[in-house]
Amino acid sequence: GAGVSQSPSNKVTEKGKDVELRCDPISGHTALYWYRQSLGQGLEFLIYFQGNSAPDKSGLPSDRFSAERTGGSVSTLTIQRTQQEDSAVYLCASSLADFSGSRGDTQYFGPGTRLTVL
Amino acid sequence: RKEVEQDPGPFNVPEGATVAFNCTYSNSASQSFFWYRQDCRKEPKLLMSVYSSGNEDGRFTAQLNRASQYISLLIRDSKLSDSATYLCVVTPYNQGGKLIFGQGTELSVKP
DSSP states (O other): OOOEEOOOEEEEETTTEEEEEEEOTTTTTEEEEEEEETTEEEEEEEEEEEEEOOBBTOOHHHHHHHHEEGGOOOOEEOOSSSSGGEEEEEEEEEEOOOSSSOOOOOOOOOOEEEEEEE | OOOOEEEEEEEETTOOEEEEEEEEEEEEEOOEEEEEEETTTTTOOEEEETTTTTTTETTTEEETTTTTTTEEEEOOOGGGGOOOOEEEEEEOOTBBOEEEOOOOOEEEEEE
16 A cells, blocks of 8 residues: 655755645554654654644744644645754654554654755 | 664674664653664664564564663674664653654674
8 A cells, every 4th residue: 555655855945945844644544743864863753643632742843843734634844944954854654553552553654855955 | 861872883794694783761661662774865664663572573683671771683694685774762651652763773784
C-alpha cells in the first residue's frame, strides 16, 4: 500500500518568507507526527496529532511554527518568516497509535521535505 | 545532557565483523525502546523494538537494561548492506508515541 508522502521534496526560500509543508499519512493511521533533522541537532520532535485530541505542540521551536491536521488526515506544517536556522529536513510520520502492546507503536516516516532558507 | 546518548562513531569495520552499539537514556520513566536505521539522505526505518528480555532478529540482537538505562544493539557477521546510521530511540511515558532520538551512530562496513 501507499506509504507516507510529503511535498514538496525540496524547497528553497528566502529569509523572511513563509513556507507550507504537506504530509499525507498512511490511510487509517490516526496518529501523525512532525520531526525535523538538521546538522548538529539530529532528529527532533516537533508536534503530534492523535485523533480529535488537542495536539502536543511541545516540540515547536518558536511561535513562527504551526501545524494543522484537517479531517484527521492531511497535515500542513507552516513556518512563518523563515530564518536560516530553519534549514533542515522536515519529516512526517504516521502510526496506528496502538500503545497497548509491549512492542510499542510503529511509526512510518515519509521521505521528508528538504528546506533551505537563503 | 541529551535525553538519549549514543556512541558518536563512525564505526568502520570489515565484512563479517561483529559490531556493538551502545545507548543510554536519561528518563527512567521511558516506556518503549527502538533501534531505527537511516540510510544516507533517506527517512528512518524501524529496525527492531527492544525488550528487557532481549530480542533477536537474524544477525541483530537488541538488549535493554532498565536499571542501568542502557540499550544495546549487536550486529553479527556484518554485511556491506548494513552500512547506515543507527538511531537509538525512546518514547517518554504517557506522551503518546512521541519519539526521542539519539544522535545516531554511523556504521561503514568495508569489503
